[in-house]
Amino acid sequence: MAEVDTARFLADLHELRQIGKFKTGVHRPTYTPEDMQSRHWLMDRLREVGLTPSMDGIGNVIGRHPGPGPHLLVGSHLETQNEAGWLDGALGVLAGLALARAGLPVDVVAFADEEGHYGTFLGSRSLIGDVTEAQMDAAKHNMTGKPLREALREAGLESLPRERLDPSRYKGFFELHIEQGTQLENAGLRSGVVTGIVGIRYFKITAIGQQDHTGGTTMAERKDAAVAAMRVLSLIDERFPMHIGERTVWTCGRIMLEPNAPHIIPGKAELVFQFRDISEEVMDRLEELLHRIVQEVGRRDRCTLSVECLNRSPPALAHPAMHEALRQAATKHANGQWQPMPSGAIHDAQQMAKILPTAMLFTPSIGGISHHWAEDTKEEDLTLALRILADAAENYLKQ
């Protein structure tokens, strides 16, 4: 059995934590000097364990195992949200490094921009051939609007080619990640074997009413877009629970009123609404329900309502044999202390699942904190996860 060096694994995590250190977390947004420093640091580590490192034209780092296959691909991402946690992404990459160090035939990958500063899964999608040059031209930073091309030039990546993964090289892709929730902690468990990554559907719901003076317009005359938006959310709150799956979540995270002024009846309201589930069937049902709710509110509230689907990402179920290998390894190392569970968050694994057998493993997040510098996981849970992953990888390779 492969012997993983858990002490070295933790030491690597703590060393990487120094790059872009922010309080107890890190600040390494994509293509910033700190992010690029972490990628070069990783390439040195990959070389140390005998892998052949390379960085491609969008910042993906891959360390290739020099020996014969079958190979596994193991990794996650290095960049972070602003002032975020030290483990999100880094954990999965350094777990891959630890497996390679233990002698397993593993290629290690650090996907660029999983955190979406410039788009959606640009790095992993590029590796599976799902990003065109036109999309590269159009991509911009989601806050500053800086073009992706400009960021790549500044990071010294402009002249490098973008790589494409060869699926025939790999028997599968494993990703270890923090849970980013409190399911494991609340259940008193130490590990989660991911059954699948939820799909997400995003919608923009727009209500057009009539902007008017709040004093001069009677209630009977009003076409208040905010009232229509409120009614949509209220009906969602009332009806969705009767049509959901076991772990469906739905959220309106963004509301924009126009003109959003205390004295003026809003003439326009825009909601960004999303739901997530592991089942396409459940999501189809909810999308249908959403359309009916919006139609009903349009009928009642004298506003013109519309729904636009901004994005549909399909659920990605874990590969049965890889999932089973993780379950057996979890039972061996932590019997009674783990559970199967869906991933409510999205991950590069769902891109890899389009071309490779894929499975994920979760470690608990203390207090469920994620995308914040206070994010953390107990060291004994980190090393447990590494042992489960190594065992599962070794056994799956033998099949």
Place this chain on the structure above:
Amino acid sequence: MAEVDTARFLADLHELRQIGKFKTGVHRPTYTPEDMQSRHWLMDRLREVGLTPSMDGIGNVIGRHPGPGPHLLVGSHLETQNEAGWLDGALGVLAGLALARAGLPVDVVAFADEEGHYGTFLGSRSLIGDVTEAQMDAAKHNMTGKPLREALREAGLESLPRERLDPSRYKGFFELHIEQGTQLENAGLRSGVVTGIVGIRYFKITAIGQQDHTGGTTMAERKDAAVAAMRVLSLIDERFPMHIGERTVWTCGRIMLEPNAPHIIPGKAELVFQFRDISEEVMDRLEELLHRIVQEVGRRDRCTLSVECLNRSPPALAHPAMHEALRQAATKHANGQWQPMPSGAIHDAQQMAKILPTAMLFTPSIGGISHHWAEDTKEEDLTLALRILADAAENYLKQ
């Protein structure tokens, strides 16, 4: 009977419309060059009709009748909202000018900043002694934050004293204004005799929840501040109609979520909510109801809710004798074509009502449009209003 020159009245309105012209409306925000130009233009007109004009240290323009009393004060305001209508405010000031031209013992007033660019009724409140120097020091532009003192310096008003009205000089204050609603138009009427100006109560409702990742946090664990805010608005929508007066209006014009990002469960939501009614008793009842609703949502939605009252302006009922004089004049000039009605919008008249008998008259707003350059009123309705106002003023002065 006083003979008003309606042609000259319309000509004056059209001449004033050229100052700060924007499409078919005007752009004369308080203390801008266009606003100051309109004040100086008015002073010239006041002089022409034999009044003694003066401008005070906050921009109020008064034209004083040189003859013996009893006098009436008649006027409104000259500055406008951004890119707003040509009649809002200007109509009432030039109606006063027309009455003075007809020989009535009228002082004409143009209150500064009724539109609230730097505060709430700063001009009219200053004239009744309700603005301290400390409040002058603290006042800032509501968008740019420019200090009032700086704006006054730039407008050349800094060294002028602020005037104070002598209530003993006046038998009352009349204000003619556009309706800013569609009550008159929808009823096919040409004039509205205002029974009173509604009171307004403003509230900031804050919900504090827990900011979390939308994917990793189950519905059962969530403390979604946007859901709590939605529930408050939903319960208001459901409960308020059972407790209101005949013309109560209520509005949430402003919603702020934090961080207002599609992927993140809102940790904080802030609503600005207001209601308006002519009765303090109704408003007390609604304020009590609002507190109960917020309390109930706090109990149900796992968020911490609070209500802060930002402002309470009391309703101002029309002075009975002045109101009656307007009714009789309206019946004489437009029998069957007018109605008594409350003012849903706030006006300088409610400040004047604190020291003087006060009444208001409305002309229709075409399509109810207000605070927009498309605002307009038929010329025959404008001249009708002037005739009603002149008759009412003359008859009230005789009492």
